[in-house]
Amino acid sequence: MTSRFPDLRIDGDRLLRRIDDLAAIGPIDGGGSCRLALTDDDRAGRDLVVTWMRDLGLDIRIDGIGNVVATRPGRTGGPPVMTGSHIDTVRTGGRYDGNLGVLAGLEVIETLVGAGIETEHPVAVGFFTDEEGSRFAPDMLGSLVYVGGVALEEALDIVGIDGAVVGDELERIGYRGIHPCPGPAPRAYVELHIEQGPVLEADGVTIGAVTGVQGISWTAYTVDGQANHAGTTPMDLRHDAGYAAAAIVTHVRDLAVRMGGRQVATVGRLDLHPDLVNVIAGTATLTVDLRNTDESLLRGAEADLAAFVADLAIAEGVRIDGHSLARFEPVEFDAGVVDTVFETAERLGHSVSRMPSGAGHDAQMLARVCPTGMVFVPSRDGISHNPAEHTDPADLVAGADVLLQTMLSLDYPEPREAE
Numbered sequence: 404m405t406s407r408f409p410d411l412r413i414d415g416d417r418l419l420r421r422i423d424d425l426a427a428i429g430p431i432d433g434g435g436s437c438r439l440a441l442t443d444d445d446r447a448g449r450d451l452v453v454t455w456m457r458d459l460g461l462d463i464r465i466d467g468i469g470n471v472v473a474t475r476p477g478r479t480g481g482p483p484v485m486t487g488s489h490i491d492t493v494r495t496g497g498r499y500d501g502n503l504g505v506l507a508g509l510e511v512i513e514t515l516v517g518a519g520i521e522t523e524h525p526v527a528v529g530f531f532t533d534e535e536g537s538r539f540a541p542d543m544l545g546s547l548v549y550v551g552g553v554a555l556e557e558a559l560d561i562v563g564i565d566g567a568v569v570g571d572e573l574e575r576i577g578y579r580g581i582h583p584c585p586g587p588a589p590r591a592y593v594e595l596h597i598e599q600g601p602v603l604e605a606d607g608v609t610i611g612a613v614t615g616v617q618g619i620s621w622t623a624y625t626v627d628g629q630a631n632h633a634g635t636t637p638m639d640l641r642h643d644a645g646y647a648a649a650a651i652v653t654h655v656r657d658l659a660v661r662m663g664g665r666q667v668a669t670v671g672r673l674d675l676h677p678d679l680v681n682v683i684a685g686t687a688t689l690t691v692d693l694r695n696t697d698e699s700l701l702r703g704a705e706a707d708l709a710a711f712v713a714d715l716a717i718a719e720g721v722r723i724d725g726h727s728l729a730r731f732e733p734v735e736f737d738a739g740v741v742d743t744v745f746e747t748a749e750r751l752g753h754s755v756s757r758m759p760s761g762a763g764h765d766a767q768m769l770a771r772v773c774p775t776g777m778v779f780v781p782s783r784d785g786i787s788h789n790p791a792e793h794t795d796p797a798d799l800v801a802g803a804d805v806l807l808q809t810m811l812s813l814d815y816p817e818p819r820e821a822e
């Protein structure tokens with residue numbers, strides 16, 4: 404499949420400059436950024452990207468959950484060919500996770516503007532609120548609300564890990580917009596993202612044509628035991644919340660190793676109280692992140708963990724309460740969009756392979772309402788959610804060119820005979 408403008412390419416230097424400029428907001432040691440969702444640094448990042456959108460004369464709409472969508476009109480009206488991603492980060496964020504997709508989308512539009520090309524349909528680039536879910540769970544919150552997966556009112560009431568409330572924080576940073584949620588379904592959605600894993604680099608492949616996203620299950624546990632003296636309490640009389648938490652940590656690790664395949668399991672947060680050397684922990688809070696590409700295997704992992712936790716509570720004489728923070732089934736992308744990404748990458752002379760995504764993405768939400776796909780580029784050493792996150796500049800530019808040509812093909816699949 405080719406596009407009407409097969410030789411058009413993005414301006415790589417401009418893209419790389421913008422990545423640097425955005426990474427300079429909320430800088431952290433090691434070259435990454437910290438822009439947790441709806442913080443002052445997130446606002447500063449948003450303001451910068453919105454300024455760039457405004458400079459291009461785009462129609463900018465901010466909705467009730469703070470998603471920002473900027474649209475350039477096409478020859479005909481109707482829904483846009485859309486791209487986007489997120490600009491919030493985890494606390495130890497790299498420079499590319501999310502940012503690449505948004506800035507490459509902006510670059511696609513600036514390239515069209517610079518070449519004076521009128522697309523058939525409108526073209527849009529958006530950034531979605533709180534994709535990371537690190538501060539406010541679930542992850543992909545903005546895109547979930549955008550597609551009607553959760554009601555706006557419910558999302559606005561979510562309380563973060565620091566006690567802040569989504570609605571209050573949106574008001575505070577000036578991004579509680581007036582446009583309705585759910586938002587309008589695009590004609591198609593395609594998102595460029597770094598792989599955040601080791602596969603493309605290990606295989607020596609430049610472009611991933613992403614076939615779907617694995618299922619995600621997040622649970623927060625609170626363990627209530629009994630704080631007591633570390634020196635005087637015999638081992639058989641303890642109700643040790645720290646021990647119970649540690650048992651969950653090791654169990655989920657063993658569970659994933661035992662299951663093998665694509666099952667992964669992580670305890671990323673763990674707090675003990677009172678957190679003192681000579682006091683048995685009375686309370687522990689922790690999170691478990693389980694993921695699998697296969698829904699039935701993921702359910703099996705959840706059931707195994709639930710049974711383990713119930714037995715553990717009895718054995719240690721503690722109370723363990725779990726509540727779900729996020730639960731999304733595996734998503735398969737549209738075969739036509741995946742093929743378009745694949746064929747576009749080949750046409751541009753890049754090595755390409757089909758692959759599932761291990762990370763969650765806004766695209767998995769958009770897939771509920773329109774034909775959707777993603778483009779991956781390699782991550783050095785497979786490192787992400789870490790300031791050391793790195794992608795070769797040539798790969799960043801290659802990914803943005805594949806995004807441009809894919810969007811042009813989705814805009815107008817067949818070249819016009821008269822042209």
Ligand code: GLV
Nearest residue numbers: 534535542762763
């Ligand atoms: C989002 O980045 C996730 O996959 O956790």
Ligand code: MN
Nearest residue numbers: 500501534764
């Ligand atoms: Mn991301």
Ligand code: MN
Nearest residue numbers: 493500535788
């Ligand atoms: Mn991320």
